[in-house]
Amino acid sequence: MGKLELNQTLGKHTGRVWNVAWHPKGEVFASCGEDKTIRLWSKEFGKWSNKVILADGHKRTIREIAWSPCGNYIASASFDATTSIWDKKSGQFECNTTLEGHENEVKSVAWSQSGQLLATCSRDKSVWVWDVAEEDEYECAAVLNAHSQDVKKVTFHPNKNLLASASYDNTVKIFKEDPSDNDWICVSTLSSHESTVWSLAFDKTGSRLATCSDDKTVKIWQEYAAGNKEGIPTGDEESVWKCVCTLSGYHTRTVYDISWCRKTGLIATACGDDVIRVFKEEENSDPNAPNFAMVTCIEKSHQQDVNCVAWSPNGDILISCSDDGEIKVWKYTE
Amino acid sequence: MSHFSGALQLTDLDDFITPSQECIKPVQIEKTQTTTGAKISIGEDGSYNQMDVSGSFQKLEKVEITLADCLACSGCITSAEGVLITQQSQDELLRVFQENKKCDKNEAKLIIVSISIQPILSLAVRYNLAPNECAARLAGYFKHLGADIVVDMSLAEGFAVLENQKEFLNRFKNAPKTLPMLASSCPGFVCYAEKTHGNFILPYISTVKSPQQIMGSLLKSTLSKKWDGKLVYHVTVMPCYDKKLEASRSEFFDADSQTRDVDCVITSIELEQMLTREGITLLDMPKSTYSQPWLDGNEEIEIQLTRNLGSGSGGYSDNILKRAAKELIGLECDEIVYKNLRNPDFKEILLQNNQGEVALRFAIANGFRNIQNVVQKLKRGKCHYHYIEVMACPSGCLNGGAQARSQDGTHSKDLIVALELMYEKLPVLNLYEINEFAKVIISKEEMMRTEYKAVEKINTALNIKW
Numbered sequence: 001m002g003k004l005e006l007n008q009t010l011g012k013h014t015g016r017v018w019n020v021a022w023h024p025k026g027e028v029f030a031s032c033g034e035d036k037t038i039r040l041w042s043k044e045f046g047k048w049s050n051k052v053i054l055a056d057g058h059k060r061t062i063r064e065i066a067w068s069p070c071g072n073y074i075a076s077a078s079f080d081a082t083t084s085i086w087d088k089k090s091g092q093f094e095c096n097t098t099l100e101g102h103e104n105e106v107k108s109v110a111w112s113q114s115g116q117l118l119a120t121c122s123r124d125k126s127v128w129v130w131d132v133a134e135e136d137e138y139e140c141a142a143v144l145n146a147h148s149q150d151v152k153k154v155t156f157h158p159n160k161n162l163l164a165s166a167s168y169d170n171t172v173k174i175f176k177e178d179p180s181d182n183d184w185i186c187v188s189t190l191s192s193h194e195s196t197v198w199s200l201a202f203d204k205t206g207s208r209l210a211t212c213s214d215d216k217t218v219k220i221w222q223e224y225a226a227g228n229k230e231g232i233p234t235g236d237e238e239s240v241w242k243c244v245c246t247l248s249g250y251h252t253r254t255v256y257d258i259s260w261c262r263k264t265g266l267i268a269t270a271c272g273d274d275v276i277r278v279f280k281e282e283e284n285s286d287p288n289a290p291n292f293a294m295v296t297c298i299e300k301s302h303q304q305d306v307n308c309v310a311w312s313p314n315g316d317i318l319i320s321c322s323d324d325g326e327i328k329v330w331k332y333t334e
Numbered sequence: 335m336s337h338f339s340g341a342l343q344l345t346d347l348d349d350f351i352t353p354s355q356e357c358i359k360p361v362q363i364e365k366t367q368t369t370t371g372a373k374i375s376i377g378e379d380g381s382y383n384q385m386d387v388s389g390s391f392q393k394l395e396k397v398e399i400t401l402a403d404c405l406a407c408s409g410c411i412t413s414a415e416g417v418l419i420t421q422q423s424q425d426e427l428l429r430v431f432q433e434n435k436k437c438d439k440n441e442a443k444l445i446i447v448s449i450s451i452q453p454i455l456s457l458a459v460r461y462n463l464a465p466n467e468c469a470a471r472l473a474g475y476f477k478h479l480g481a482d483i484v485v486d487m488s489l490a491e492g493f494a495v496l497e498n499q500k501e502f503l504n505r506f507k508n509a510p511k512t513l514p515m516l517a518s519s520c521p522g523f524v525c526y527a528e529k530t531h532g533n534f535i536l537p538y539i540s541t542v543k544s545p546q547q548i549m550g551s552l553l554k555s556t557l558s559k560k561w562d563g564k565l566v567y568h569v570t571v572m573p574c575y576d577k578k579l580e581a582s583r584s585e586f587f588d589a590d591s592q593t594r595d596v597d598c599v600i601t602s603i604e605l606e607q608m609l610t611r612e613g614i615t616l617l618d619m620p621k622s623t624y625s626q627p628w629l630d631g632n633e634e635i636e637i638q639l640t641r642n643l644g645s646g647s648g649g650y651s652d653n654i655l656k657r658a659a660k661e662l663i664g665l666e667c668d669e670i671v672y673k674n675l676r677n678p679d680f681k682e683i684l685l686q687n688n689q690g691e692v693a694l695r696f697a698i699a700n701g702f703r704n705i706q707n708v709v710q711k712l713k714r715g716k717c718h719y720h721y722i723e724v725m726a727c728p729s730g731c732l733n734g735g736a737q738a739r740s741q742d743g744t745h746s747k748d749l750i751v752a753l754e755l756m757y758e759k760l761p762v763l764n765l766y767e768i769n770e771f772a773k774v775i776i777s778k779e780e781m782m783r784t785e786y787k788a789v790e791k792i793n794t795a796l797n798i799k800w
Contacts, residue, residue, distance in 0.1 A: 100713070101706050103530075131676060137716075139676055140706040180747060182677035183703070183728070 002266070002278055002295040003333050004318060010327040012039060012050050017321035019064045019308045024071045026313035031327050032062035038076055038086070040093070041327075048329055057084045057095040064108045069115045077109040083120050087136070097136050101128060101143075110163075112156040117141070119163050121151035127165045127175065129184050142184035146173050153199045157206045158262070164209060166197035172211055172221075174241065190221055192243045198255065204262035209241065212255035212269055218279070220245040220290065230288060245290050250277060250297075257308045263315030266332070267292065270306035275299055276320055278332070302326060422578045424604045430567055430597075431480040444564040446627075447476045448549045450487040451641060452573035453602040455756050456737040459749065460606060461616045465756060469637045470621035472571070475609070483625045487570070488640050490549035491648055492768030494519065497542040497782045498650055499657040502721060506662065512537055514697075514719040516708075517650050519544040521580035522726030523705060524786060531709060532788030538712070543784045545648065546570050546577055547586055550595025551781045552628070554588065560627055565591075569598045571605065573734025574727065585784050601736030628775055641760040644670070645698060646753070647730035651723035653765070655683065655696045658720075663687040663694065672698065679728050680704045682719070695719045701728035732757060 015034030022029045028042045036059070040052040058078035066075045074086040074093060081104050085097040103124035110119050118130040118138065129142040149168035156163055163175045163184070172190035177183075195214035202209050209221040222244045224232040234240045253272030260267050267279040277297040285291040302322035309320045318330040434442050449472060458468035473484040498517075505512050518524060518540040527535040543551070553568055570577065580586075581596035588595070609615060623634040644652025652670050659665040665685065672681035679700040687693040697719045699708050705724060711717035727733050732753045733746075740749045776782065 100710065133676075140703045140710070141676070143703050143706065181679065181728070183679075183701075 002280070004276065004278065004296050004298050004330040005333070006298075006328060007317070007331045008048050008329040010041065010048060010050070010329065011325060013037070013325050013327070015325060016061075016323045017307065017325060017327055018062065020310050020319045020321050020327060021065045021067055022310055022312055022319075023067050024069055024313060029310070029312075029319060030065050030067070030074060031321060032065045032076060033321075033325075034061045036060065036062055036078075038062060038065055038074065052093065054086060054093055054095070057086070058082065060105075063106065066109050066111055068111045069113055073111075073115075075109045075111065075118060077106040077120060079105040081106060081122070083109050083118075085118075085136070085138070097138060099130060099138055101140060102126065107151060108153045108155075110154045110156050112161055112163075113159055114161075117156070117161065119154040119156065119165075121154045121165055123150045125149060125151060125167075127151055127154060127163070127173075129163065129175075141177075141182065142175075144175060144184055144186065146175070146186040146189075147171070152197065155200055155202065158202050158204060159206055162206070164200055164202070166200045166211060168196045170195060170197060170213075172197055172200055172209070187238050188241050190241050190243070192219060192246075193217070196254075199257045201258050201260040201267075203260050203265065208260075210258050210260050210267055212258040214254040216248065216251045216253065216255065218247040218251070218255060218258060218267070218269060219243050220247075220292065222288065244288055245292060247279065247292055250294055251275075256305065259309045259311045259318070261311035261315045263311070263313065264332075266295070266311070266315070268309040268311060268318055270309040270320060272305045274302050274304060274306060274322075276301040276306055276309060276318070276330070278318075298330070301328065422581070422598050422600075424600065424608050427569060427598050427600055428479070428608070434567070435480050442564070443567040444483070444561050445481045445567045445569065446483045446485060446553055447473075447481045447569045447571065448485050448487045448490070448546075448553070449473070449571040450491070450545065450573065451639060451757070451760075452646065452731050452734055452737065452753075453571045453605065454639065455732065455753050456573065456602040456734075457605065457616060458756065459752055460602075460738040460741065463616060465639050465760065466637050467621065468616060469639055470623070471616040471619040472605075473622035473624060473637065474619040475605075475616065476569075477622050478619060481569070483627060484622065485549075485553075485627065486624045486637070486639075487545055487549055488642075488763055489628065489768065489771070490545040490552060491642060492763050492765055493548050493552075493772055493776070493782065494542055494545045494648065495642060495650065495653045496765065496769055496772060497548075497779075498540055499654050501540055501542055502654045502658060503661060506658065506720065513721070514538060514712075514717060515540050515721050517648075517723045517725070518542055518784075519648050519650070520576070520725045520727075520731075522574070522576040523724050525576065525579055526705065526726070527709075528786055529789045535709060535712065536786045536788060539786060541783045541785060543782055544577075544580060546572060546580060546599070547595055547784065548782055550581075550586060552775070554591075554593065554595050556775060556777070556781060557627055565593070567597050568595065569600060570596050572599050572601055573731050573737050575601060575736045576726065577601075602734075602738045603736045606738045628771065639760050640763040641757055643762050645723060645730055646732035646757045647700075647723065647725045651683075651696050651698050651721060654721055655685070655694060658694055659685055677704070680707065696721045696723075698723045698730075700725045700730045702726060729754075 013033045013035050017031055017033040020029055020031045028040055030038055030040050032038045038054040039050050041048045042051050058080050060079035062076050062078045064077045072088055076084045081102045083099040083106050084095045086093045086095050102122040105123040106120050108121050116132050121127045125147050127144040130138045131141040133139050147167040147169050151165050151167045153166040161177055165173050170193050173186050174188040175184045176187050178185045193213040193215050197211050197213045200209055200211040207223045212218045221241045223239045223241055225239045226234045226237050251271045255269050255271050257270035269277045275297055278295050279292045280295045282291040282293055302324050304323035306320050306322050311318055316332055318332055321327045454465055454469045458465045476484050502515050505515055516538045550568055554566055578599040581599050586595045624637050625634055642649030656667055659667045672683045674681045682697040684692045685694040695718055699722055708722055727735055729750050733750045
């Protein structure tokens with residue numbers, strides 16, 4: 001059994017806090033929300049405090065932020081239909097590039113592991129891939145219209161140029177670059193959720209994907225590459241993704257976010273029932289039909305919907321944020 | 335699944351609400367004014383009848399949204415698809431052919447079909463025919479349906495290229511701020527620019543009409559005296575769905591005659607469906623000929639297809655570059671080789687003058703992602719090209735959204751390669767001859783030009799987006 005202990009409550013934002021994101025080194029994290037600001041938090045005398053506020057980048061709610069793998073850039077996705085790139089070249093974070101193109105609300109933004117690609121998705125149902133060219137020029141590498149509804153979340157594979165997206169159309173789609181024309185194509189559609197898929201997270205190897213949904217479940221998907229030893233049939237050279245585990249009966253409302261710790265392998269979820277839950281894969285469980293057990297849960301972790309959870313790179317801290325305007329820092333112990 | 339090009343599919347789509355529910359275009363209903371409340375009853379046929387003061391019933395007009403309404407609205411574009419199905423469909427075309435056969439000879443319309451090159455190649459591959467034979471049998475098919483005259487769109491394509499050259503030289507010399515000049519023949523791009531980027535992009539777009547619309551003006555206005563007072567019904571055969579929207583633009587509607595320059599646009603894929611529905615293939619059709627009503631004798635000629643120099647999208651970039659190089663820097667360029675940039679659908683060519691300085695920068699940008707890159711570069715003032723051939727479909731018009739799909743499971747990229755090879759083998763259109771024609775036929779430049787207008791975003795309570 002594990003334990004989550006509340007370390008600190010941070011209440012600087014006005015209105016909902018939509019998202020928190022760790023700097024890759026784990027000493028700083030960023031938060032964003034309805035108040036159109038991005039706040040950077042770092043530790044001072046053992047306490048997290050808000051050192052920097054980035055304002056005036058967006059005209060509407062900032063829905064999500066993402067640190068580049070090098071930690072020198074922050075990308076922010078906003079309901080004002082733009083994505084902003086903040087860099088530290090002047091010594092402080094400043095917005096020097098704004099990516100336009102989406103028709104309406106941008107819901108999510110993600111960097112690839114190399115930092116060479118950026119993906120965004122929107123209520124306009126499209127997923128865009130941007131190429132980071134020289135001189136901070138961002139070129140549109142693909143506009144993907146594979147989803148039939150609002151796209152909620154995009155995330156890159158931890159070591160391949162593979163992109164996954166989650167949508168209101170109840171599916172998850174996986175995209176990769178087609179080398180013949182450098183366009184991106186949808187290589188798999190993961191259907192099993194019965195309602196909106198809100199978020200998704202790869203494990204540290206990238207061979208598993210966890211998804212969470214409005215259908216109150218969490219699903220674990222396993223990649224089976226062509227010629228896999230289990231004998232799962234695949235396409236020519238494409239992998240198939242199979243749902244190997246469904247966690248149901250735990251969440252009583254929509255599961256909005258999921259974080260898969262790359263250090264400990266623990267899965268944390270943020271739910272509309274105001275509860276934070278942590279799941280762990282049982283030892284000796286069959287990799288093709290794994291069992292996950294809930295190791296802890298915090299009832300009333302926030303006063304309203306929990307929007308986001310994020311494990312620190314070390315895996316010892318979990319941060320959550322909520323519609324109640326607060327960010328909470330939790331210490332995790334075995 | 336929408337049939338429009340990517341550029342239009344993405345414009346103001348909405349989730350949660352289906353397009354029909356979201357259509358907020360107010361429609362004016364014409365009915366007689368009453369001072370008191372009107373009594374409306376619903377007839378057995380579902381029609382609405384309004385009783386006026388005298389007690390007699392007047393049938394109320396049914397509210398109909400037209401394609402032109404859709405073009406003028408900043409709302410969704412995909413709901414226009416439902417409208418297309420009724421106004422510019424195979425069924426409508428067949429209905430017109432049928433009616434024309436039935437009615438009195440004096441009242442019958444003169445049905446003219448203009449065929450562009452891309453659908454011919456698409457169907458040539460589909461039915462395994464040589465291009466010239468495919469065109470001849472296609473002409474035969476239209477005659478079988480009841481067409482009076484079948485013409486080659488290449489004349490209008492030549493006119494468009496010549497007029498584009500003229501416009502480019504003029505902009506380069508007299509209005510360099512309006513460079514880069516952007517191609518205007520792709521309605522997907524034009525419509526996207528009007529709805530999404532408004533006055534920012536529009537000044538850069540060439541004001542030359544597309545070949546389809548030049549052909550329309552030619553047949554309906556310039557040559558109108560030829561038709562002995564008969565009403566002309568003009569059908570064009572095109573590689574993409576977006577051309578239907580173009581034909582519906584208010585600029586191409588003649589208020590006097592109450593007709594459009596192009597009455598119906600039919601695409602490769604629809605032709606394939608029409609043939610399938612009749613249970614025939616093009617091979618079952620006799621070969622026929624093209625007419626040349628712009629010549630005095632209106633002689634029929636055996637079909638000899640041609641292409642434009644350069645891309646399969648009309649060859650604008652190559653033709654303009656060739657002329658500009660000659661007139662602006664005294665350079666004869668016989669071979670034009672582009673360099674692929676980030677992806678093969680965005681390529682450029684830089685020409686140096688005698689001093690070794692880059693004097694002409696041209697590019698071809700196909701597909702929606704590259705439209706984005708062009709638009710964003712323009713917005714940031716980092717677009718240094720003089721001319722960009724912009725098309726909404728990846729690989730351009732040979733890969734138009736309404737070209738016939740591959741039959742034998744051939745990868746669509748292989749199909750495009752096959753079409754490109756076929757295109758390259760065609761003899762090049764003689765622009766000099768076309769220019770001589772133009773001097774005789776085109777009395778005024780306006781006939782070749784059009785204009786664009788930004789579509790204002792509607793902000794009404796009905797249209798709030800959360």
